[in-house]
Amino acid sequence: MIVVNTETIPGREITAILGLVQGNTVRSKNVGRDIAAGFKNMVGGELKGYTQLLVESRRQSVERMIAQGNELGADAVVNVRFTTSAVTSGAAELYAYGTAVQLAAVESPAMTEMTGA
Amino acid sequence: MGDLIAVGIQIGIAIILLGLGFGVGGYTERKHFKRLNAREIECKGVLVSTLSSHPYADPMQASSMVIGECVIATDYFKSFVTKLKKVIGGELRAYLSLMDRSRREAVLRLVADAQAQGYDAVCNVRFVSADVGGSSSMKKGSAMVAIIASGTAYRRVAPTTSAS
Numbered sequence: 524m525i526v527v528n529t530e531t532i533p534g535r536e537i538t539a540i541l542g543l544v545q546g547n548t549v550r551s552k553n554v555g556r557d558i559a560a561g562f563k564n565m566v567g568g569e570l571k572g573y574t575q576l577l578v579e580s581r582r583q584s585v586e587r588m589i590a591q592g593n594e595l596g597a598d599a600v601v602n603v604r605f606t607t608s609a610v611t612s613g614a615a616e617l618y619a620y621g622t623a624v625q626l627a628a629v630e631s632p633a634m635t636e637m638t639g640a
Numbered sequence: 641m642g643d644l645i646a647v648g649i650q651i652g653i654a655i656i657l658l659g660l661g662f663g664v665g666g667y668t669e670r671k672h673f674k675r676l677n678a679r680e681i682e683c684k685g686v687l688v689s690t691l692s693s694h695p696y697a698d699p700m701q702a703s704s705m706v707i708g709e710c711v712i713a714t715d716y717f718k719s720f721v722t723k724l725k726k727v728i729g730g731e732l733r734a735y736l737s738l739m740d741r742s743r744r745e746a747v748l749r750l751v752a753d754a755q756a757q758g759y760d761a762v763c764n765v766r767f768v769s770a771d772v773g774g775s776s777s778m779k780k781g782s783a784m785v786a787i788i789a790s791g792t793a794y795r796r797v798a799p800t801t802s803a804s
Contacts, residue, residue: 526705527792529692529764534699560713560784565657567665567715568672569745570784574711577770577786581707603705605788607770615770617788 524589525599526621532599536627541595544623546587550580551614577617581605584619597623657716665715669737676744683751687761687796694763696796703794706762708749712742713784722783738785743767746789759793766790 525532552560556572563570585603592600603621610616689695694703714722718734725732747765754762770786 525702527703528705528766528790529694529703529792531693533694533697533701533703533794564713564719564784565660565716566668567661567713567718568668570711570713573784573786574709577709577711577788581709581788603790604766605768605790607768607788617770 524592524597525626526585526589526603527599527601528603528621530602532601532626535599537599537601537624538627539625541592541597541623541625543620544588544591544595544597544600545618545620546584546589546591547616547618548580548583548587549610549614549616550576550583552576580615580617581619584617588619588621592621592623595623596625598626599624658720659717661715661717661720665717669741672741672745673737676741676748679748680744683748683755685760686751686754687763688747688751688765688791689761689763690765692764694761694792694794696761698795698797701795703759703792704757706750706753706757706759706791706793708746708751708753708789709787710742710745710749711784711786712738712745714738719783735783738783742785742787743789746787750789750791754791754793757793759795761796762791762793764792 525535531537552573556576559572560570584605588600588603600621600623603619606618606620608616608618687695697703714735718738722732722734725734746767750765751762754760766789768788768790770788
C-alpha cells in the first residue's frame, strides 16, 4: 500500500478511484503524563510524553485508514489529510482521511511500502 | 498572622516559579533556536515544498508519506506575561516563538524521517495543530501547542547542488 498526501504518484497512473477512506482515534492522556507535563509547564520546552501520544494516535488512525483501503482492494491511498478536534477536555480526536485508488500495473522499481513510520 | 504567612508563602512560590520560567525557560528556548538553525542548515540538501505536484521527481523511484510531530509548552513566566498582555491586547510575542519553535521542529523531524528512508525531497507539506491537552490545559492558563506536519517524500532526478 502506497500512502501519499499528493494527488498523484510519480511514475504511476491512477486507473480507478474507489472512494474516501478514513481512520480516526480518540485518545486521552494519562495521569502520569499529565503530572510530568504539569512540571514541564513551569519551565517550558518539549512535552515528550505528549509528542509520543500524538505519534501513537497518528499511527493508529493511518493504520485504520489503510485497513479500509485494503478492504476496498486499493493499491494506494492518495491525498491524505489530517485533522484534529477536541472532543472533551483532556482527550483529542485525530482523523486521517484520503482517497483510495487503484494503480496501473507497472514494472515496479522497488516500491517501498508505507509502514506507518 | 497565619493568613499572612500563607499569603507570603504563596507569593514566594509564585516568584520562584516566575524566576524558574524566566531563567530555565529562556535558556532552553535560546538553545532550541540555536539547534533549529544548525539543523536547518544541515537539511538544506532536501528540497521541501508545498507544491502538490512532485517537482524534479524521478518517476522510477518510490514515494511515501513522511510525518513530523512536536508538542511544546510555554513556561510559567511567559504565561504570566501573556495574562498581563491580554488586558491590553495586541500581539502575544511570547506565544509567537512557541508556535515558531514547534512548527520548525515538526518540519525538521519530517525531513529527518525522509532522509532516514533515503529520500531527498519532500513536497505538499501541510500543518495541522492538534489539541492534545484539550481545554483543561487552557483553563490552567498554561498554553501548549502540538503540530503535525505531513508531506510526501520522493527522490529527485539529478541531485542539484544546493546553494550554501
